[in-house]
Amino acid sequence: MIRPVGEHGLLAETGSLELSHRVHAALRAERPEGVVEIVPGPETVLVVAPGADQGRLRARLEAVVDRERGRTGAGAAEGPVVTIPVVYDGADLDSVAALAGIPVAEVISRHCGRELVVGWLGFAPGFAYLTGLDPVLEMPRLDTPRTSVPAGSVAVAGPYSAVYPGPSPGGWRLLGRTSVQVWDVAADPPSLFRPGMRVRFEPVAA
Amino acid sequence: MIEVLAPGPYATVQDLGRPGYAHLGVPRSGAADVGSLKLANRLVGNPEGLAGIELTFGMARFRFRDGAWAALAGAPLEAEMGVPFWVPAGGELRLGAPARGMRTYLAVRGGIAVEPVLGSRSTDSLSGLGPEPLRAGTLLPVGPPLGGIHADLAPPPAPRPPVLRVLPGPRADWFVPEALDVLCGRPYEVSQDSNRVGVRLRGPELARARNGELPSEGMVVGAVQVPPSGQPIVFLADHPPTGGYPVIGVVRAADLPVAAQLRPGDQVRFTTRRGP
Numbered sequence: 001m002i003r004p005v006g007e008h009g010l011l012a013e014t015g016s017l018e019l020s021h022r023v024h025a026a027l028r029a030e031r032p033e034g035v036v037e038i039v040p041g042p043e044t045v046l047v048v049a050p051g052a053d054q055g056r057l058r059a060r061l062e063a064v065v066d067r068e069r070g071r072t073g074a075g076a077a078e079g080p081v082v083t084i085p086v087v088y089d090g091a092d093l094d095s096v097a098a099l100a101g102i103p104v105a106e107v108i109s110r111h112c113g114r115e116l117v118v119g120w121l122g123f124a125p126g127f128a129y130l131t132g133l134d135p136v137l138e139m140p141r142l143d144t145p146r147t148s149v150p151a152g153s154v155a156v157a158g159p160y161s162a163v164y165p166g167p168s169p170g171g172w173r174l175l176g177r178t179s180v181q182v183w184d185v186a187a188d189p190p191s192l193f194r195p196g197m198r199v200r201f202e203p204v205a206a
Numbered sequence: 207m208i209e210v211l212a213p214g215p216y217a218t219v220q221d222l223g224r225p226g227y228a229h230l231g232v233p234r235s236g237a238a239d240v241g242s243l244k245l246a247n248r249l250v251g252n253p254e255g256l257a258g259i260e261l262t263f264g265m266a267r268f269r270f271r272d273g274a275w276a277a278l279a280g281a282p283l284e285a286e287m288g289v290p291f292w293v294p295a296g297g298e299l300r301l302g303a304p305a306r307g308m309r310t311y312l313a314v315r316g317g318i319a320v321e322p323v324l325g326s327r328s329t330d331s332l333s334g335l336g337p338e339p340l341r342a343g344t345l346l347p348v349g350p351p352l353g354g355i356h357a358d359l360a361p362p363p364a365p366r367p368p369v370l371r372v373l374p375g376p377r378a379d380w381f382v383p384e385a386l387d388v389l390c391g392r393p394y395e396v397s398q399d400s401n402r403v404g405v406r407l408r409g410p411e412l413a414r415a416r417n418g419e420l421p422s423e424g425m426v427v428g429a430v431q432v433p434p435s436g437q438p439i440v441f442l443a444d445h446p447p448t449g450g451y452p453v454i455g456v457v458r459a460a461d462l463p464v465a466a467q468l469r470p471g472d473q474v475r476f477t478t479r480r481g482p
Contacts, residue, residue: 008426046424048426190227190324
C-alpha cells in the first residue's frame with residue numbers, strides 16, 4: 001500500500017525491514033526524477049519529491065515494491081561487513097550482565113557474536129539502529145537517561161545496538177566504546193552507517 | 207563583516223537547509239518561512255538560496271563593518287520591509303519587535319558566508335549541525351555580491367488568516383473516525399514551547415482508534431504528528447527525519463509560512479478544504 005504524505009511525499013508500506021532496504025537500495029540505484037529524500041523505516045519507505053508528478057511516482061513506487069517483494073531469497077544486506085573494534089569497558093556492562101543473568105564475558109561474546117544490520121538512522125545525524133541483536137541482550141532503556149554520553153559509545157536498548165555518533169544525552173545502556181568515527185561532516189557520505197549495511201563488533205584491548 | 211550586537215530572543219543563520227540526508231538522520235533544517243527568506247534575498251539581488259539571518263521575534267542589533275545592501279521580509283518590523291536599504295560602513299541596524307508574526311529574515315547582498323556544513327549554512331536546532339545560534343559578539347562574514355539588484359520594491363504580503371489546510375494521512379486511520387473533524391473544528395492555541403522543530407498546539411484532543419506503537423517512519427515538514435497526549439504538533443524545518451507517533455495529516459506547502467509565523471498564544475484552525 002502506498003499512502004500519500006502531503007502533496008510531495010509517498011509512504012510505501014513494506015511490512016518488513018528487509019523489503020524496506022531492498023526498495024531503498026533500488027530507488028537509490030535508479031532514482032526517479034525529482035526525488036529528494038528516500039527514507040527507509042522498519043516497515044515503510046518514505047519518498048519525498050516536491051514538484052514531481054505524484055501519479056507517475058506512485059506507479060513507479062508500486063512497481064519497485066512489487067518487483068522487490070517478488071525477489072525472494074535476495075538478501076537485503078549486501079556489500080562488505082564493517083567491523084567496529086570495541087573496548088568493552090562501558091558503565092553499564094555489569095548491570096547488563098546482571099539483568100541478562102550471564103557473566104560479563106558472555107555479554108561481550110554475544111554482542112560480537114552476530115552480524116548486525118543497519119536498520120535505519122534517526123535520533124541524531126549518523127545514529128544507526130543496528131538490528132539483529134542477540135535477544136539475550138535485549139533490555140529496556142535506563143530509567144533516567146544520562147545527560148551526556150560521549151561520542152563513540154557502544155550501547156544497547158530494546159532489540160537494537162548503536163554507536164553514539166556524537167556526544168548527546170542518551171538512555172541506552174553503555175557496553176563500551178570505539179575509536180571509529182561513525183559520523184564526520186567532512187566525509188562523503190558523512191555517516192559510516194547506511195541503511196542495509198552489515199556490521200560486526202570486535203573486542204579489542206584498551 | 208557584520209557584528210552581532212544583540213541577537214534578540216533567538217536568531218540563527220539560515221539558507222534552504224540540507225535536503226537529501228534524511229536517511230542518515232539529518233533534518234532538512236533551513237529557513238522556517240522559506241518564502242520570506244527567498245524574498246529578502248531577491249530584494250538585494252542574491253540567489254534565493256543564499257544564507258540570511260532568521261530573527262525570532264525581532265529585537266536584534268547589528269553593526270555593519272562594511273557598507274552593504276540589506277533587506278527584511280517576513281514578520282513585519284517598524285523598519286522598512288520589502289525594500290532594499292543601504293547600511294553604511296560602521297552603521298548600526300536596530301530592529302524592534304514584529305507587529306505580528308514570529309520570524310523576520312534579514313538578507314545582505316552577497317549572503318552570510320559562514321562555513322557550510324553538509325552543503326548548508328543553516329543552524330539546525332535539533333541536531334546542532336551548522337553554526338551556533340547568534341550571540342552578542344558573533345562576527346558574520348558577508349560573501350561577494352552576485353548579480354545586480356533588480357527588484358526594488360516588494361509590497362509586504364497582506365496578513366494571512368491563521369488557517370492551515372491539511373491533506374489527511376498518512377496515518378489518519380490510527381485515529382477515531384471523527385478525529386479529522388475534531389482537528390478541523392474548534393481552533394487550537396499555539397503553546398509556549400513551540401520552536402523551529404515544531405508548532406506545539408493545545409486544544410481538542412485527537413483520540414486514537416488503536417493502541418500500540420507505530421514503527422518509526424520517515425517524517426515531512428508540515429506533518430501534524432500526534433503524541434499520546436492527543437495534542438498535535440506541526441513539524442517545521444528542524445523536525446526529526448523519522449518519528450514514531452502517527453501523523454494525522456500534512457499541512458499544504460503553501461500554508462507552511464503561516465505555520466512558521468504563528469506565535470505562542472495565537473489561535474490557529476485546520477481545514478481539509480482545498481480552496482483558500
